[in-house]
Amino acid sequence: MARFVIRRLAGMVVVLFIVSVATFAIFNVIPNSNPAQRMAGKNATPTLVKSIEEDWGFDESLPVQYFETMKKIFTGELISYSESANVDDKIVEGIPTTFSLCIGAAVIWLGLGILFGYLSALKPGGWLDRVLTVVSVAGISLPSFLLAAVFLYFLTFKVELFPASSYVPFTEDPIQWAYHLILPWFTLAILNIGFYSRVLRSNMLDVMKEDYVRTARAKGLSERRVMSRHVLRNSLIPIISLFGLDFAATIGGGAIIVESIFSLNGVGQYAAEAISNFDLPPIMAITMFGAFFVVLFSALVDIFYAYLDPRIRLGTSAQ
């Protein structure tokens, strides 16, 4: 196990480095204009552009520029020039909101996804399966901003069932916190509810063909016990690794639209504002942190997965 962990972590460091170089390239190398001009924002004065050029070392070689950029992002020196605000501070401010949104949505999509998938797989081809399949495909095809618009218009405006959302900190009032977050949670969860129920359904249908399921039936276990103890449990293993990756991807970017449309003051809304102003420094930092978070998290998930499944840590892939 220790060897696996070390190998996985070493791999992770390499990927982190490559990802940071790629992010640097996206913002400072690939676009076709003066990088200082881009960083400065829309209404930049020539003096500002000049000072950014010196500060970031844009006349130096690319490795020096890369080093300078990384230093700025990770020591909290990064400035949004058009807002004249410190980028890392703004990101840290938004983290509680973003995590509240993403964790709640993750609980909902995991719970409903597993429930729907399980019910679908009980009688494949039956009416419940067909209804749930249509619901899942619709969930996968539904743009989150459309669902958010429908929720906002019908549930906060036409029928004032929910507050027009803004964020209430959990520490201030847990009930209001949840009440204000219900609509955003469901909006963010809907895509993955459809996705997970379909993945689980097809996993379960595969597992049902296994010999040990036949054995379980043959020794006279009740159908419910076979389905829940044998089929469902074994079908959930791939879901764990999927869940880790999707959760990380949601925190690192998926929540942007939902936060901006429900005006939740998280990292995502900060990103959305920066995008509409073409304010590059915040987007650069958020991309870097988002990608780092995904890489770190997927390494952790792999380690957890290896802990659960010895075949992985011993390097004998399931064949």
Add this chain to the structure above:
Amino acid sequence: MQPESHGPWYLAFRRLRRNRLALVSLAVFGLIVVFVLAAPLWADHVAHTGPNATHTTETITVDGEQRDVVSVEGKPIGPVWFGAGGKFFLGADGGLGRDEMVRLMYGGRTSLFIGLTSALITTLLATVLGLLAGYFGGRTDTVISRLLDVIWSFPVVLLGIALGVALAVGGLKIGPLELAGNSIWIPILIIAIVYTPYMARPIRGEVLALREKEFVEAAISQGAGALRVMFGELLPNLWSTVIVFFTLNIANNMLLEAALSFLGAGVQPPNSSWGKMVSTGVEVIYTSPLLAFAPGVLILLTVLSINIFGDGLRDALDPKSKVRLEARAGAPEPEGTAV
């Protein structure tokens, strides 16, 4: 009596024909395509205006009654159907008084064009990369796979945003290829590249499995070169996978384009798309909800019809296929599990 025999494509066609839901979806998609293709006809002969023409201070006669296109308070006129002879069929947008119906039709052209072209590019890139990596293996495979891993490490939306904003500000210049910041090809290229690993990896897996088959050995022993084996022997066995991936990819790409344009990192003015229209519509959702709902519902209908049809297509072409709708999101293809 000779038993009837049919080729695999005919059999697939017959299976597809029996799937009523898939056929209905195809029809819906066809209607949407006709709808957006008819944009210039409607604009010239019915609405008599263009997608970017503003009518802020004009009045129109609706059923014999004079009405402002945009009221003094800045509220645009709602749907008047054929009350003004087809002008402002769905009313006007925001404070600029542009014809919403005309904008919907032209915006849909952009959305569909981006979805289709980027899916074509993704499919082409992914197929070639998958074939190269799977066939040559070794160092070629390592280089291609690591390259795809880098893209894979970024959350899809975040990578799209980063590239979208950086290139919208700066434009792109690679060798002879030069694109302005507001070119429609920037979102097309971004979306195509972002989704390439999600298609290239499973294709590579399938090539790895096919490569061990006897017919490949037979072709090589007959003296076939690498190109001949890849495109003459392996590719025909990948067609069903590629076609299904291509179809489902159109839907994903349209959703990503909508998300990016909604945030302002996709299509740039003067171009517009359904995603962009939703974002301007959301700002006035409580007074003119139609401006957000109409383009949003059109995206949903298009994506849904493609997804259902693609799913049916997969069932018809290769019922045992592992290519699923689910393959789109972060679904990792664990090493060595393909086929």
